[in-house]
Amino acid sequence: MNDIVVELQNVTKKIRGKTLIDQLSFQVKRGEIYGFLGPNGAGKTTTIRMMVGLMSITSGTILIEGHDVVKNRAKAMAHVGAIVENPELYKFMTGRQNLLHFARMCGKDVSQSRIDEIVKFVELDQVLDKKVQNYSLGMRQRLGIAQALLHQPSILILDEPTNGLDPAGIRELRDYLKRLAREENISILVSSHLLSEIELMCDRVVVIQNGKYVGEQILDSKHTEEQQVTRSIQFHVEQGEAAAQSLEGTSYQPVQVENNVVTLTLTRDQIPEIVEHFVRHHIKIYEVRSIAETLEDKFLSMTKGGHIQ
Amino acid sequence: MSYFTALVRNEWMKITSKRQLPYYLIFLLVVLAAAIGFQLWFQSEGGSEVGSVGFTSVIFEITSVFTGIFSIVIASQIITDEFKDGTIKQLLIRPASRTTILMSKLVTIMLVVLFVNLAMMLVTALAAFILFDSSAGGIHLLWEGTILPFFLTLPNELFYIFVAFTAAVLTRSLGLSISIAVILNSLAGMLIMFIFDKPWYKYTVFPHLDWNSYYKGEPPIEGITFGFSFGMYALYMLALLLVSILVFKKRDIQ
Structure with a gap:
C-alpha cells in the first residue's frame, strides 16, 4: 500500500475570472491527522469541495489512493468518508435508516456486524431507532462520523468539525478522532480556522491564505x-x-x-x-x-x- | 442487489419516511369513503343505484387528478428537499455519478405514481364490487373503463412530472418548480385554444399528450399518426431529461 493517501497537485479553482485556489499542493500520509488551517475565506471549504467532487477543478489534479477524483470518480470516492460543514442527515428518518441509506450508497457491501461495530464505536446504540430530529448536535456529529466510516475509508475529511459544539463536545470529538487514526489507521484531514483546535489534535498542519500554500508544520510532540x-x-x-x-x-x-x-x-x-x-x-x-x-x-x-x- | 436498485430503495425509503405520502393516502381514502357514503345515502333516499364499474371509473378519474398534482409536488420535492436540508452534499460525495443519482430519483417517482394510482384503483374497485351492483359487468369492463384509460393518460401525467423535475433541478426551489408545472398544466387548455390552428401546432408537445384519442380512433390533429405523436412526445421528454442531467452535472454545490 502506498504511504500517500491524498495528493493535491497544483490545484487551481477559478470562478468568473477570480482565482479562489492558486496552485495548491500537499500530501496526506496514511494514519496521520492532518490539519488544514487558514483564516476565514482562505479557501479551505472550496478545496475540500473539490476533493470530494462537489466542485469542478479548474486545473491541477487531486488523487485519492492514486485515483483521480475527476477521471476515476467512483474508485476515488470509495475510499473517502466526509462531512462537509454540518453533519447533514435525514432528520425525518431514524439513525438506523440513515446508516442503511449511506451503507447502500458506498458501493460495496457493508455487513450488519460492521454497522453494529461503528454504532458501538460512536456510542449511539441507545438512540439508534429514534428519529434524527430528536438528536442533540453532538449525537448528530457522531452519527455523521459513523456514516462516513461505514465503508472503512482510508481518508476521513472533516470540514470545520467542531463548529457549533460545546467544549465538552469538542473534546469528545477530538478523542474519537485520535482513537480512529490510531486504531483503524485512517488518515484524517481536519480543516479549521481555530489554531488551538488544530494544535491539540493534528500531527501535521498545512497553512493556506488567499488560496495559496503558505507553509507546512509538524506538530507531533516527539519531534x-x-x-x-x-x-x-x-x-x-x-x-x-x-x-x-x-x-x-x-x-x-x-x-x-x-x-x-x-x-x-x-x-x-x-x-x-x-x-x-x-x-x-x-x-x-x-x-x-x-x-x-x-x-x-x-x-x-x-x-x-x-x-x- | 445492484447499485442502482439500492439507490432506488434509498429514495423509496426517504419518500415513505416523510409524512406526505401516508397523509396523501389517508386523504384519498377519506375521499373514497365520502363518495361511498354519499352514494349509499343517495340510494337510501330513493336515488338510482350505481353500477360498481361506473362508480370505480368516476371515483378513479377524480382521484387521479389529485394524484397528478401530488406527483408534481413529490417530483419537485425529491430534488429540492435535498438542497434545502443540505443532504445533497451527502448524496454527491459517493461513488455514484450525478446522472445515476438523478435517474434513481426519477425512477422512484414513477414507481410512487404507479403505486398510488394502482393501489387507489384496487381499493376503489374492491369497495365498489362489494357495496354496489355488479350485474352490469365484471373485470373486462373495468379494463375498458378504468385501467386502459389510466395507462393512456399516464404519458400526460409523466410529462408534467418531468417538467416539475427539470424545473426543480434548475431552480432548486420547491414553490417555483411546483408552480411552473401546475400553471403549465392548467393553462395548457387555454393555450391550445390560441394555437391549435397554427401550422406549427403539431410540433408542440400538447397534441401528443393525449393518447386516449388514438384509442378512440380520432387523432388529435387530422392526418398525423400515432408514430408521429409518439416520436414528438419522446423528443420532448428526452429534451427535458437532457437539460436536467446537464445542469445537474455541471453545478458546483455550495
Whole structure:
C-alpha cells in the first residue's frame, strides 16, 4: 500500500475570472491527522469541495489512493468518508435508516456486524431507532462520523468539525478522532480556522491564505524532543547582569537579558552545562524555563499577521 | 442487489419516511369513503343505484387528478428537499455519478405514481364490487373503463412530472418548480385554444399528450399518426431529461 493517501497537485479553482485556489499542493500520509488551517475565506471549504467532487477543478489534479477524483470518480470516492460543514442527515428518518441509506450508497457491501461495530464505536446504540430530529448536535456529529466510516475509508475529511459544539463536545470529538487514526489507521484531514483546535489534535498542519500554500508544520510532540533542535531557554536568576557577565568569554551568548531573566538559544544537552556554569559562578537560579515557539507565533509569521480568530 | 436498485430503495425509503405520502393516502381514502357514503345515502333516499364499474371509473378519474398534482409536488420535492436540508452534499460525495443519482430519483417517482394510482384503483374497485351492483359487468369492463384509460393518460401525467423535475433541478426551489408545472398544466387548455390552428401546432408537445384519442380512433390533429405523436412526445421528454442531467452535472454545490 502506498504511504500517500491524498495528493493535491497544483490545484487551481477559478470562478468568473477570480482565482479562489492558486496552485495548491500537499500530501496526506496514511494514519496521520492532518490539519488544514487558514483564516476565514482562505479557501479551505472550496478545496475540500473539490476533493470530494462537489466542485469542478479548474486545473491541477487531486488523487485519492492514486485515483483521480475527476477521471476515476467512483474508485476515488470509495475510499473517502466526509462531512462537509454540518453533519447533514435525514432528520425525518431514524439513525438506523440513515446508516442503511449511506451503507447502500458506498458501493460495496457493508455487513450488519460492521454497522453494529461503528454504532458501538460512536456510542449511539441507545438512540439508534429514534428519529434524527430528536438528536442533540453532538449525537448528530457522531452519527455523521459513523456514516462516513461505514465503508472503512482510508481518508476521513472533516470540514470545520467542531463548529457549533460545546467544549465538552469538542473534546469528545477530538478523542474519537485520535482513537480512529490510531486504531483503524485512517488518515484524517481536519480543516479549521481555530489554531488551538488544530494544535491539540493534528500531527501535521498545512497553512493556506488567499488560496495559496503558505507553509507546512509538524506538530507531533516527539519531534520537538529531538536532541539537535535548539530552543529558547529562560534562566530566572538573582542578578541578570552578573549572569550575563559570567558568560563572557564562553561560547554561549545571551539573546536577551531583561528583568533578571537571561534568555539563551540552546540544544537539550547544553541546558545542564549552563546550569552548572551559573552554579560555579555563584549565581542563584530560581527557574529554568523552555520557551517553545507556539503554533500561533508560527502561524502569524507564516501568514504575515493575517487575522485569525 | 445492484447499485442502482439500492439507490432506488434509498429514495423509496426517504419518500415513505416523510409524512406526505401516508397523509396523501389517508386523504384519498377519506375521499373514497365520502363518495361511498354519499352514494349509499343517495340510494337510501330513493336515488338510482350505481353500477360498481361506473362508480370505480368516476371515483378513479377524480382521484387521479389529485394524484397528478401530488406527483408534481413529490417530483419537485425529491430534488429540492435535498438542497434545502443540505443532504445533497451527502448524496454527491459517493461513488455514484450525478446522472445515476438523478435517474434513481426519477425512477422512484414513477414507481410512487404507479403505486398510488394502482393501489387507489384496487381499493376503489374492491369497495365498489362489494357495496354496489355488479350485474352490469365484471373485470373486462373495468379494463375498458378504468385501467386502459389510466395507462393512456399516464404519458400526460409523466410529462408534467418531468417538467416539475427539470424545473426543480434548475431552480432548486420547491414553490417555483411546483408552480411552473401546475400553471403549465392548467393553462395548457387555454393555450391550445390560441394555437391549435397554427401550422406549427403539431410540433408542440400538447397534441401528443393525449393518447386516449388514438384509442378512440380520432387523432388529435387530422392526418398525423400515432408514430408521429409518439416520436414528438419522446423528443420532448428526452429534451427535458437532457437539460436536467446537464445542469445537474455541471453545478458546483455550495
